Amino acid sequence: MRHGETDWNLGRRLQGHSDRPLNDTGREQARALAEELANEPLEAVYSSDLARAGETARIVAEAHGLQVTPLPDLRERHFGTWEGLSDAEIEERFPEQIANGTLGDGETREEMDRRVLEALQQIAREHPDGTVLVVSHGGPLRSVMRHCEIDGVERVENCHVLRLDAVDGVLREIG
Numbered sequence: 001m002r003h004g005e006t007d008w009n010l011g012r013r014l015q016g017h018s019d020r021p022l023n024d025t026g027r028e029q030a031r032a033l034a035e036e037l038a039n040e041p042l043e044a045v046y047s048s049d050l051a052r053a054g055e056t057a058r059i060v061a062e063a064h065g066l067q068v069t070p071l072p073d074l075r076e077r078h079f080g081t082w083e084g085l086s087d088a089e090i091e092e093r094f095p096e097q098i099a100n101g102t103l104g105d106g107e108t109r110e111e112m113d114r115r116v117l118e119a120l121q122q123i124a125r126e127h128p129d130g131t132v133l134v135v136s137h138g139g140p141l142r143s144v145m146r147h148c149e150i151d152g153v154e155r156v157e158n159c160h161v162l163r164l165d166a167v168d169g170v171l172r173e174i175g
Contacts, residue, residue, distance in 0.1 A: 001133065002141050003053040004029040005158040012087045015137075016079035016106065021051045029159040030059035037161075038063060043130030046123055048074040048137060056159070057135035068135075073119035076137035080106030109143075116140040117147060117171075124166030148173050 004026025008015050022030065033056075042064045047057035049070040057068040082090060082104040091098060103109075116136070123132055138156045145153045145162065150173050163174040 001033070001056075001135055001161045002138055002156050002158055003048075003050075003056040003135055004033075006052050008084075009158060014079050014082050014085055014087075014090065014104070015052075016076050016083040016104070017050070018083045019051050022055050026052065026056070026158060027059065030056040033159050033161070034060045034063040037133070040064075040133075041131050042066060042133055043127055044069065044123075045133045045135070046071055046074065047135040048072070048076070048140075050075055050137070053135045053137060057133070060133060060135070071119055071123075073115045074134065074136045074140060077104070077109065077112040077139040078106035079104030082106075109139075112139055113143040113147070116143050120144065120164075120166070120171065121169060124169075124171075144171065147171060 004022045006015065006020040006026055007023050008018070008020050010023070037060060045057050045061040045064070045066050046069045047053045049072045053074070054068060054070060061068050082094070085093070094102075097103075120134065123134060141156045141160065141162060142153045144164070145156075148164070148171055150162070164171050165174050
């Protein structure tokens with residue numbers, strides 16, 4: 001799932017590895033999600049090590065009496081010097097890169113895809129028969145959706161939940 005809302009989400013600022021906390025709305029979204037998942041038999045909870053994902057995960061995990069295992073490989077894509085800029089600032093400063101499909105001068109989408117999918121495979125190997133909650137970010141969630149050929153990749157809302165099954169190293173959406 002994706003973390004709850006931050007002030008930078010509201011301001012349409014590129015967060016990446018910038019460690020922004022949840023805002024009050026984000027905390028409320030996480031509490032609502034904890035209620036929604038109250039009857040899920042969670043075995044473990046993993047999270048990106050960034051504050052916004054970790055706090056979201058802790059709110060849900062506490063309702064299940066679980067601890068959160070932070071994993072840096074679940075982080076959002078690193079956008080380099082573009083982090084902290086608003087959509088409007090990016091469009092103004094980097095029109096050529098936007099036209100070419102480039103987003104930032106940090107990590108490539110392929111690099112992020114690889115590390116996130118490897119982290120999910122490791123989690124699946126450690127919990128072959130259990131239900132696990134993984135709290136990450138919009139970019140990693142879109143990576144998984146592309147990998148599983150799931151529609152709706154363009155916009156992933158805060159606290160969006162994507163249900164997956166991992167069997168024999170294959171991830172697929174649970175309908």
